[in-house]
Amino acid sequence: MKVKYFAWVRERIGLDEETIEPPAEVATVSDLIGWLSARGEGYAFAFEKPGVIRTALDRTHVRPDTPIAGAREVAFFPPMTGG
Amino acid sequence: MTVPVTIRIQDADFDIAAEIAAMSKGRTDIGAVVSFSGICRGAEGDDAVAALTLEHYPGMAEDEIGRHAAEAVKRWPVTALTIVHRVGRMLPGDNIVLVLAASSHRQAAFAAAEFLMDYLKANAPFWKREERADGTRWVEAHDRDDAAAARWSKD
Numbered sequence: 678m679k680v681k682y683f684a685w686v687r688e689r690i691g692l693d694e695e696t697i698e699p700p701a702e703v704a705t706v707s708d709l710i711g712w713l714s715a716r717g718e719g720y721a722f723a724f725e726k727p728g729v730i731r732t733a734l735d736r737t738h739v740r741p742d743t744p745i746a747g748a749r750e751v752a753f754f755p756p757m758t759g760g
Numbered sequence: 761m762t763v764p765v766t767i768r769i770q771d772a773d774f775d776i777a778a779e780i781a782a783m784s785k786g787r788t789d790i791g792a793v794v795s796f797s798g799i800c801r802g803a804e805g806d807d808a809v810a811a812l813t814l815e816h817y818p819g820m821a822e823d824e825i826g827r828h829a830a831e832a833v834k835r836w837p838v839t840a841l842t843i844v845h846r847v848g849r850m851l852p853g854d855n856i857v858l859v860l861a862a863s864s865h866r867q868a869a870f871a872a873a874e875f876l877m878d879y880l881k882a883n884a885p886f887w888k889r890e891e892r893a894d895g896t897r898w899v900e901a902h903d904r905d906d907a908a909a910a911r912w913s914k915d
Contacts, residue, residue, distance in 0.1 A: 683817055684887035685898045736820035738883065752817060752885075756901030759814070759821075759845065759886025760798055760857055760877060 678745070680713075682723070683754035686730065689723035699745075706732045707741040709751065723753070731756055765829045766842040769821055774844045774858050783840045783860055790839055794869040796859045796877055802852030810891045814847045814856065817885035821845070828879040832861070835875070836868035843876060845886065875912055882909035 681694045703712045707727070714724040724730060732739055734748040745751065766783070776795055784790050800812045829841050842860040850856060857880065861872040880886075888899040 681817070683885065684815055684889070733817070733820055733885070736817075736823055752820070754817070754885060755887060755898065757881070757883060757885055758888045758899045758901050759816070759884045760881035760905075 678748055679750045681750065681752040683752065685755055686723045686753050690719045704744055704746070705741065706734070706739060706743050706745060706751075709745055710741070710753075729755065763833045763838060764840045765826070765833070766840075766844075767822055767825050767829065768844045769816060769818075769847060770844065771846065771848040773846070773855055776855075776858060779842050779844065779858060779860055783842050783862055787839070787862075789864060790862045791864045792866040792869040793860055793862045794866070794873040796857075796873050797855055798857040798877075800850045800852050800854045800856055804890065804892075807892050809852060810893070811849055811851050812856070812891070813849045813889045814845075815887045815889070816845070816847050820885050824884045825876075825880065828876055828883070832872040832875055836863065836872045838863045838868050838872045841872065841876070843880070845880070845884070847886070878905070878908040878912060881905040 679694060679696055682690050682692060687693050699709060699712050703709050710724050710727050710730065713720050731754050733752040734743060735750050776797060780793055780795065801809060803809055825843050829843060832838060832841060838861055840862040844858040846856055859873050859876045861869040863869040882905045889896055890899055
């Protein structure tokens, strides 16, 4: 699946997007955040407060307990500050 | 009749009068246009803000705004909507966002414009970074913006 990062999540990880293949036991958005956090310091820093992170699956806002199976694009970002 | 909805995300500035004229051209059913424009402030509290940079999630931002525009059309008898959101670097005094809501009468236009702005602030994937004398920082989301958006779902 493709993963996209925005705002300070992007800056902390140092990437705007990448393609990943998480193992089958990574079932939900929360699991994916945990799995990504273990990939390196930048990831751990970006996801240090998982409760702050917002997630979209295929461009729709989702909650942390949402299953990720079948999603093509996952995006992680801080709370929105547009307008 | 299908309600015309214009949604644009762009680097370039916009002209409010030109947007209203484009929306009303050839129409005699519009009796009210409410316009809201968000403008880059030159200070946050006591701190001067030198510039603001806006980032967005291309594709999702348009989808989110489109979904909420469709919801506004369902809720109120609006006859046209225009939403323009700028991205990139803006200086104090620059336009950031424009919402135009047209209707036969003012009540629907006011309500739809307020609804769209509340949802834009809390749900549309845009992020602001401020430049100040001591460096740059990402603007933090306000609980009051979430509360403003949430009140529209309390029926």
